[in-house]
Amino acid sequence: MVIQSEQLLETVLDLERSRQRERDIRLEAEALLEGLRGMSGAQDKEELFSALVQALRSVIDFDQAFILQAKNATAMTVLATTCASIQDSHWKIGPVFSKALSGKPVASFDITQIPEWKQLPAATVSTVRSALHIGLSGSSKKTLLVVTHQDLKHFGPRHVKKARRFSPLASQALLTLELRRALIERDRFYQLSLDAMAIFSLDGALVQQNQSWSTTFDDEQVQAPTIFALVHPEDRAPFQDVIDQLHQSEESQVIKTRLRKNSGDYHWFSCSIAVYPDQMMYYIVARNIHDSVLFEQKLAYQAGHDSLTGLKNRAEFMEYLKSSFSLYRKGRGEPCFALLFLDLNKFKQINDTLGHDIGDELLKAFAATLQDVVRSNDVVSRLGGDEFTIILPKVNSIEDAKAVGNRIRTRCQTPYELKGHSIQVSTSIGIAMSTPDFTHAEEIIHAADLAMYNAKQDKSLPFSIHQGPLHCNLVSNS
Amino acid sequence: MRIATGATTDLSPEAVLALYETLLEDLQQDPDFIVLFCSEDYEIKPIITALQHRTPNVALHGGTSCKGVMTQMGVAAGENGGLAMLAISDPDGSYGVGVVPCAPDAKEAAQQAINQALINADCPGEVPSMVWLSAVPGHEEAILDGIAEVLGPDVPVAGGSSADNELDGSWKQFTIEEVYNDAVVVTALFPSTDVMFAFHSGYEPTDAKGLITKAGGYEATVNKGVATATSQRTLIEINGRPAAEVYNQWTDGLISDMLGSGGHILGLTTLRPLGRVAGYIGEVPYFQLSHPDSVTADNALTLFSDMAAGDEIVLMRGTVDSLITRAGRVATSAMETHVADPEDVAGALIVYCAGCMLTVENRLGEVVDSIREALPGIPFLGTFTYGEQGCFLNGGNKHGNLMISVLLFTKE
Incomplete structure (x- = not known):
């Protein structure tokens, strides 16, 4: 293919055009980048405005500049200006401002034809003949940067194009300033919060903390403890589980855990935790709930225990019995457990003759006796009145249960010394062993109760043993 | 859009x-x-x-x-x-x-x-x-x-x-x-x-160039009823000589038949227009073209665009x-x-x-x-x-x- 000389000339011209265009773009980009650096460092609106003006001046020639911000849906006021006469001016949003605010910079060759400018007193804008209106989108309020010139026809399409390139940078700077302000405000709340707040790196090292965190956890003895060092050893595994789960999502989780305060005590805290793997850190807000946890624990204890003797009450006993029975059933008869049902003989007479105070003291003393004779994992309960139960888990045979019964009987041979009264008591004991014949936990209680009733009827018997739901054998004290 | x-x-x-x-x-x-x-x-x-x-x-x-x-x-x-x-x-x-x-x-x-x-x-x-x-x-x-x-x-x-x-x-x-x-x-x-x-334009300059020494307005024969008094579309002299003669010389006799008698040359001159430097891109000039459309009886050239004395013109060359x-x-x-x-x-x-x-x-x-x-x-x-x-x-x-x-x- 023969390239003709005029085509060659066109090609050279095209190359020169491209070179010139690239140079212009590079110079403008460098100027804007430099301007952006200045704008991004602005700490307040005055600094930002000054940086904006400087940056824009590096690419567009103008006389004055000002920023308008929306006062309401239809009006704008001056936020900052290089021109004193503009300072207190008020502007209505008309078609030109609307267009500029929608992201399309508008150049005016003659401001006397622009509705928004027509509203102003002549003296206010006596030195302005043409203007360029640039909408900025970084603020929550509508914001407009306006630059002016004293000559008519000063601004043209090339200025509009430059303004279009400048606008996102200025908007970004405005956004940065607003975010910075918001961060300062947020930091104030952060510092004011009574909750302890801290940011940790993914390896648990403390990155940032608020005042409350410092007050609560800072320990002169331990330099910058990791979060894991603060967590109670028993709680570390579940705590780590939560952290691991949170790595999979950016949702937060709340976990109740014990943290070591700088006093050395562990307190219960409700910790709201969010993990941000992309930021390589996680956020913790810890609220001290120690008192309420202790109160809850107390309430829970009270709900399951007899207030007089401190033994488990009927409800707690039933739970435990059902649990043991369920375990027994699942284990297909292993391990066996035994249930002792006890009743103080003639307790009503003691109560009636010596008074309820003595009766109560006797019940407490008897409860202590029962606790004393059983293993630590045996469960002693007071069902009500003078009725007690003992669950003996993991017994090998009826002999183990009988041994406990005998120990109780032996201890009862020693009178209780209660407020000047020496009281000798005896107890009727029914024993039921877990067997495959029972289908419900309640049947075992019923069986033990029945056995105890038999023992009470026949005083010659130390205790009665129930061995199944359908029959009952009385065992002599041999 | x-x-x-x-x-x-x-x-x-x-x-x-x-x-x-x-x-x-x-x-x-x-x-x-x-x-x-x-x-x-x-x-x-x-x-x-x-x-x-x-x-x-x-x-x-x-x-x-x-x-x-x-x-x-x-x-x-x-x-x-x-x-x-x-x-x-x-x-x-x-x-x-x-x-x-x-x-x-x-x-x-x-x-x-x-x-x-x-x-x-x-x-x-x-x-x-x-x-x-x-x-x-x-x-x-x-x-x-x-x-x-x-x-x-x-x-x-x-x-x-x-x-x-x-x-x-x-x-x-x-x-x-x-x-x-x-x-x-x-x-x-x-x-x-x-x-x-x-x-x-798409044309290239030739070595033939000169200085417009005289230009003026004309009553265009083609613009019926349109006042052209303000137009400067007559190229009267180049380098002190009648413009059509200079152009004819530059183009090796392209419009010889019209010299002295005048006449339309629009079709003849399409590939040989006159150019003026409109600017430079880098160091490469680009041209604004003028199309000679007729020769007058006194061997001036009429054009479709204004010319002025003092302008430097170049003979341009193009191909179909x-x-x-x-x-x-x-x-x-x-x-x-x-x-x-x-x-x-x-x-x-x-x-x-x-x-x-x-x-x-x-x-x-x-x-x-x-x-x-x-x-x-x-x-x-x-x-x-x-x-x-x-x-x-x-x-x-x-x-x-x-x-x-x-x-x-x-x-x-």
Whole structure:
């Protein structure tokens, strides 16, 4: 293919055009980048405005500049200006401002034809003949940067194009300033919060903390403890589980855990935790709930225990019995457990003759006796009145249960010394062993109760043993 | 922005309305701006009346084109010429058309027309992205001055002078309401998207160059009834000698037969125009062309653009092949001003010199091919004009001859 000389000339011209265009773009980009650096460092609106003006001046020639911000849906006021006469001016949003605010910079060759400018007193804008209106989108309020010139026809399409390139940078700077302000405000709340707040790196090292965190956890003895060092050893595994789960999502989780305060005590805290793997850190807000946890624990204890003797009450006993029975059933008869049902003989007479105070003291003393004779994992309960139960888990045979019964009987041979009264008591004991014949936990209680009733009827018997739901054998004290 | 174009060689208003309906189907919504070009064969008034009835609020910019028009579908230049329409749907943009007769003062007329256009676009006082221009031949420089007087020199102006078939003044300029034969019609373009443009000649300079030592106005024989007193389109002397003699010498006797007697030389000189340096890109000069159209009895040259004493002129050289391929090259060049892909372009307006068109007439299909290659699948409307206006990359709107102006609209 023969390239003709005029085509060659066109090609050279095209190359020169491209070179010139690239140079212009590079110079403008460098100027804007430099301007952006200045704008991004602005700490307040005055600094930002000054940086904006400087940056824009590096690419567009103008006389004055000002920023308008929306006062309401239809009006704008001056936020900052290089021109004193503009300072207190008020502007209505008309078609030109609307267009500029929608992201399309508008150049005016003659401001006397622009509705928004027509509203102003002549003296206010006596030195302005043409203007360029640039909408900025970084603020929550509508914001407009306006630059002016004293000559008519000063601004043209090339200025509009430059303004279009400048606008996102200025908007970004405005956004940065607003975010910075918001961060300062947020930091104030952060510092004011009574909750302890801290940011940790993914390896648990403390990155940032608020005042409350410092007050609560800072320990002169331990330099910058990791979060894991603060967590109670028993709680570390579940705590780590939560952290691991949170790595999979950016949702937060709340976990109740014990943290070591700088006093050395562990307190219960409700910790709201969010993990941000992309930021390589996680956020913790810890609220001290120690008192309420202790109160809850107390309430829970009270709900399951007899207030007089401190033994488990009927409800707690039933739970435990059902649990043991369920375990027994699942284990297909292993391990066996035994249930002792006890009743103080003639307790009503003691109560009636010596008074309820003595009766109560006797019940407490008897409860202590029962606790004393059983293993630590045996469960002693007071069902009500003078009725007690003992669950003996993991017994090998009826002999183990009988041994406990005998120990109780032996201890009862020693009178209780209660407020000047020496009281000798005896107890009727029914024993039921877990067997495959029972289908419900309640049947075992019923069986033990029945056995105890038999023992009470026949005083010659130390205790009665129930061995199944359908029959009952009385065992002599041999 | 959406753009649709179409053409017809049917002269009836009904056919034009049918064409409009076709474009409407392509756009899928009402157009905001229509550009309509046709050969002088069309009776304009019934056409715009029908269109106005159909779409009363649309901004319409119209003019005549030499012998026909071209679109991406091909050349529409039959026995009865041709008509093409480009319709833009751009609800977020603004378009306003102004038209004013050039007499008695073309510059003043242009000022009035552009102000009218701005008001009609609902954008008084605002700087448009671009101005699209069609005007009666003979006053283009004054018209460009008038537009610059209002908007400043930096607003790009592109367009072409109205043309007819036989250079007998049958050209027209029109809007949706009125038809003129001596007016300037301008559209202030405020599109919601970018516009890109290029203005090229495609000729190369030769070593033959000289200094204009005398130039002046003339009463153009081709501009019937149009005052040209202010035009400086007679090149009387080059280097102190009669201009036609110098030109004849530079071109090795190209117009020998006309010396002393005078006569039309438009067809002869298309590939040998005169150029003036319009600016430099880097160190490479680019040229604004003037097309000699006749020799006077006293061996002066008349042109389609103004000259002034003191201007340096260069004999330029072109080839038929370059006239064919450069339309596509200009379109590519326009695209490169924004580093856009053809996929980003919604449509194009192309001004192609009628002189060039007449020179390559039998190969006009190849011109369309070169544009289609540069703008694959993109609708365009091309008009053939008696003078082209455009904006060089380094700024400044110029009127020239044998030029090509391309205006591209981006989709987003």
